[in-house]
Amino acid sequence: MKKHRMVTGAVLALTFSIWAASPAPAGANEAVVSVPAQASSSAEASSVQIFPATEVKLTESQQKNLDKIYDILPELGKLNVQYITDPEAEGRWSVFLGKGSLTSSGDRPESSARLEFDAGSGELIDFDFHNPQWASEKTPSPEYAKQKAAEFVRQLLGDKADQYKVGENLGYSGSSHSDDKGNQINWTAASVQFNPLIHGVPLLNWGFRVNVDVAGHITGFSQQDSMQDLPETLFPDPKNAISLKEAERKYAREVQMKLSYRQQQPLSYRMMGQLAETRPALVYTPNFQGSIDALAGEPVEDLGYVLGQPERRVLTGEGKELVARTPEEGVKLLAEKFGVDMNNMELLRRPEDRIDSQEKRNIKDYTWRTPYDLQEDRENPRYVTLHTEADTGKVLNFSVQDEAFRGKEGKITLETARQKAIQFVQPYLEAGSVEMELVSWPLGQFIPSWVDQSKIDRDELPVPISHFVFQPLHQGIPVVDRGYSVSVNEVTGKVVSYVQGGLDPAVELPDAQGVVPAEVAKAEYLKTHPLRLVYLWPEWFGQRPPAPYLVYTPEEALGWTYIDALTGKTVVIEEGN
Structure with a gap:
């Protein structure tokens, strides 16, 4: 069965900063922040067969791979092997370490680690370690993080470490654990990039990252691409x-x-x-x-x-507000105002208030999806999300994710989609004539010319959607974090996401004269x-x-x-x- 990652909130990870309240998918409890921000992609892990450690022992070569890491990171040697995965599944194997038995539990998490190796070469592919004693929300200085990461890489690779260059910038990652009483501990770390050198020139977005916490502990390692057999002859001569x-x-x-x-x-x-x-x-x-x-x-x-192309447009707002105080009101609004097919959609869970720390207000999150009992709905699920102010019911944003359109060819032009977005947003702009800067991203229509589309699986293709952001102006200058966002499905011409924007009158913006x-x-x-x-x-x-x-x-x-x-x-x- 195909796997799809559920995405909640509007699609707003674009060139400009846009105001939105979008929670993580249900069950997600980990955040990664790149500094500076970079585009990234992720895929769900494939299913693998798991063997409990009591039934399958490590082979001699597996134990040798693990012992090498124990020598570098002695803390891991204090944990027990709990289970491993079948190396025949994908040419790699993973081992899971922890304290106590596999079934032990408690409010406070025990130390745990996961390591993944190449089954043939024994090369470390991925590693992460969570130790409650190391929990901290502080991060190390860039210099200290790079120093500790370089020391680890030297131990791991020996002289081969000279074939890599430390990246200038750091990423930051964080994770957390909460018990049933609401107690939470957080881990944060700096992520140091190592890029391979080809002809003495670094190859970006290739290599591996090493995670270092504030105390200098190595808490993670992740390889972006295999370091073996890079075809150097293909690289242009500097x-x-x-x-x-x-x-x-x-x-x-x-x-x-x-x-x-x-x-x-x-x-x-x-x-x-x-x-x-x-x-x-x-x-x-x-x-x-x-x-x-x-x-x-x-x-x-x-x-x-893909860069959004800005243009100035004079629009006519009507000053209307959208309100949904209950799930039932939300269903009615989505169907009648936004034209979303809500027939047979199931509410995944009753909404609970959460605090939007940036906006300093309480938010209600609603999520519906198609039922699981129909084969077509399991293969092509459809999710609908709605976010409102908890006290007033004012709609902040909604979005529709429909996997049935993945890989389909768009039928409408970018200009047609733009006009549909304009018609949709005008009722919710402030009343009267208003000039705005409109930024368009035809993301669904972009595929690099070097891609052979005949070799692409349908599941890998994007849903064809164009995105439009209407940025209000102050002294003739766009306010980029207060835009109204509208996304249009290029197959159906329907609006599939909307984010309410508008200037906050309590905020005094600087005078542009200086x-x-x-x-x-x-x-x-x-x-x-x-x-x-x-x-x-x-x-x-x-x-x-x-x-x-x-x-x-x-x-x-x-x-x-x-x-x-x-x-x-x-x-x-x-x-x-």
């Missing part, structure tokens, strides 16, 4: 690259800075979704964040990056994002272009940053503990 200075001139020619407001610009961030300090801000952002082909000297096309010239902000951006020579070999659902790209790409600033339009200086968003 000797043929244009000079760095020439690349800088060409890159600077592409970059233009754009003004935007943010009502809630974070000044600090915290792991595990905790409230971060914010303030209203006027910022400059670049319109181009791509790469320069180091051989051709031109911007690289077809890498899978902004520095765009050229000043551009010089600041180029200074803090110097170019570097790297290889890129993008992947689209298992397919790659015939050869890697050799490109000059900007070095990301360490951590999250933005350029203050009133000073022209870079502001670093600090981690809060």
Whole structure:
């Protein structure tokens, strides 16, 4: 049976920051934050046969693989082997470690670990370790995290560690455990990237990550792609690259800075979704964040990056509000106002209030899905989510995820979808004539030219959906975190998600009269994002272009940053503990 990951909330992980209240899928209790943010994808694990340790003992080679890790991380040697997976399933095997027996339980979690190895080479593929004694919401400094990660990699790989370069930027990950009394402990860690060196040039988005907590413990390891047998002959020779200075001139020619407001610009961030300090801000952002082909000297096309195209539109709002105080009212509203087929949809659970820490208000979450007892519904489930203010019932957003449209070809044009989005959103805009900046993402229509579509399974193709964000203006400048979002199914022409936007009148935005010239902000951006020579070999659902790209790409600033339009200086968003 096919497996589908349930997605709740509106599809908003796009180029611009958009205000939305979207909880994690049911059962999810782990968060990963990349700094700076990067696109990523995930797939559910395949089913494997599990053998309890009492029935199947480790082979000599398996024990040897495990003993090597015990030597590097002695804490793991204090745990018991609880069960392993069948190495014949996928050419790899996993071992699960823990304290006590497999059936032991308690309010406070015991130490546990999972390690995955290549069944042939014995290479470590994946590892994670949760120790309650190490729980902390603090993270290590970048320098300390890189030092401890490098020490681990040297022990793991020996001299082969010289074939990798430590990435400049860190990611951050977090997980938590809650007991039935509401007590919670949190783990956080910095994630250090190691990229393989080909011809002395790092290959990005390849290699592995090492997780390090605030005390310097190694808590995780994850390999993005196999390090074996990289075809170096396919990699362009860096000797043929244009000079760095020439690349800088060409890159600077592409970059233009754009003004935007943010009502809630974070000044600090915290792991595990905790409230971060914010303030209203006027910022400059670049319109181009791509790469320069180091051989051709031109911007690289077809890498899978999609930028929304903004345009100004004058719309006529009607000032209407949508309200649903109960599940029954929600079903009626979804069917009558939004045209969602709610026949035979089952409410998964009664909604419970949750606190939206950013908006400082209580939210109710509703989720319906098609019944399990019908084969077609198991194969192509449909989910509908609705989020409202708990006290007023005011609708904040809704979304429909329908797997029956995965891989289908769109039947309407982008312009038709755009007009449907405009017609949908106008009743809920403030009453009267209002100018907005409309940003369009035809994400469902994009497939890189190097992809052979005949080799793509239907389940790997996206649902064809176009996304539109209507950003309100202040002093003629878009407020990017207060946009109304509308998504349209390109097959049916129906709206499948909506997020209520609008300016918060209690927030006083900075006066735009004192902004520095765009050229000043551009010089600041180029200074803090110097170019570097790297290889890129993008992947689209298992397919790659015939050869890697050799490109000059900007070095990301360490951590999250933005350029203050009133000073022209870079502001670093600090981690809060």
